[in-house]
Amino acid sequence: MLYPEPIKPGNRIAITAFSSGVPKACHTRLDIVLNDLSKRGFHVVEGQCLRDNQLHVSASTELRVAELMAFLLDDSIDVIMAPWGGEVAMELLPHLDWQQLEKAKPKWLMGFSDISTVLSAISSKLGWATCHCTNLMQLALNQTDDLTANVFTHLATSIGSEFKQNAATHYEPQYADYSQEPNAVFHLTEPSCWKVLNTNRFNVSALEFSGRLVGGCLDTHMVLYGTDYFAPYNRLINEFEPAIYYFENGELTATQYFRALQSLKLKGAFKHATGILIGRNIAAEGKRGDGYDDLMALNQALGDLEIPVLYDVDISHQAPNLTIINGAMANVKLIKGMGEITQKLI
Incomplete structure (x- = not known):
């Protein structure tokens, strides 16, 4: 790096x-x-x-x-x-x-x-x-x-060296309008907790995995993957190293969300991954009339993976956000529902 x-x-x-x-x-x-x-x-x-x-x-x-x-x-x-x-x-x-x-x-x-x-x-x-x-x-x-x-x-x-961050306890459901409130701060009113998608495969009370971080906004990364512009094993990660992917959804509906994640899986993006971090979904309110929602889409796309998938992580359009270094070696822990991530700049 x-x-x-x-x-x-x-x-x-x-x-x-x-x-x-x-x-x-x-x-x-x-x-x-x-x-x-x-x-x-x-x-x-x-x-x-x-x-x-x-x-x-x-x-x-x-x-x-x-x-x-x-x-x-x-x-x-x-x-x-x-x-x-x-x-x-x-x-x-x-x-x-x-x-x-x-x-x-x-x-x-x-x-x-x-x-x-x-x-x-x-x-x-x-x-x-x-x-x-x-x-x-x-x-x-x-x-x-x-x-x-x-x-x-x-x-x-x-x-x-390294730095550590702990999960936020609360998040902001809707961001401020800076044209009306130029001095606005976050209104962190909603309880926040990192969750495990595939709970049947992992001990959710003590979960830990490591790898190099790579990811971003799913809306664009789903179409960039496989090009020179989002090729993690090009210059970012050695082909023998594990990866931790992180994604957040900006505007995708539930079905679009499923197709985006499924597409990455079919392209082999997660072949060398040790875990996936999924941010809070600001588009979650856009549910279909038939009840199909973002969590169903997430489970349908990634629920069968043999690696831990954490969701509602502090990576999203709903503040606050973690500081994530693309390429850093990270260790992720989930202990009794409390998330922690340590990143080492090596």
Whole structure:
């Protein structure tokens, strides 16, 4: 693995919306989180592809590619962040100059949802560790839950060292409207607990497995798997090493959810996996009239696997989110319903 240098005060963080941009109604929130980065001691470099959003994107494909490439090749930049996800980051992938990027200094790329599309491509094509975590627009200093508040602390971990996170006790069912509440924090009101899908095969009171982490938003990863842009055993994981896959569902209905997971299974994605982590499902409310829901879909697709499948994990559009390093060696424990994950940067 090629790990970027640990994050520290004084680092330069470039902000560019290579997927959806920020409309004017949310600029107050954007200014808050950018100012909070400065208060944390970082130097903020604001891109041109950021403060607009037309037809799902911040700017044209050409402009977004050019700006992302410029930041990736600028070795004075230490971190690249987008404000939030979006819809069509996938369109950038074939336009990036991957040969030039092979010569660049590894940088931390951070975020989730459609941002994970680019994270997986960078990890698969370049072998860089990338960070699936809370998006920039949620990283205000007034957000104090442990998982969110410690993102930059975890990314300050030195190469060869490790950090541990415990499962959240509560989650937020619906996210805030930043155009109406620019200073909003998470409302973590619903009890949260990691659950085991295939309980008939494992001791759910004391479950443990290890492997290198890989995954992202299921909506895009289901179609990227098998391409150069999501090829875990290309540059990310040695062919003899185990993997832990993690996925979260952004918009898929129950039947689409089943097809996505079943497709990955049929393609052999889980052949060398020791376990799978499935995030809370924000699309769970979209149930069919016949009663078929996301949990039925999950069980139908993955319930027969001989490896542990944990669901309702803190990886989703329902905050808070774990900080997950693509390529890190992880150890996952579930002890009497309490989840724990330790990641070592090796």
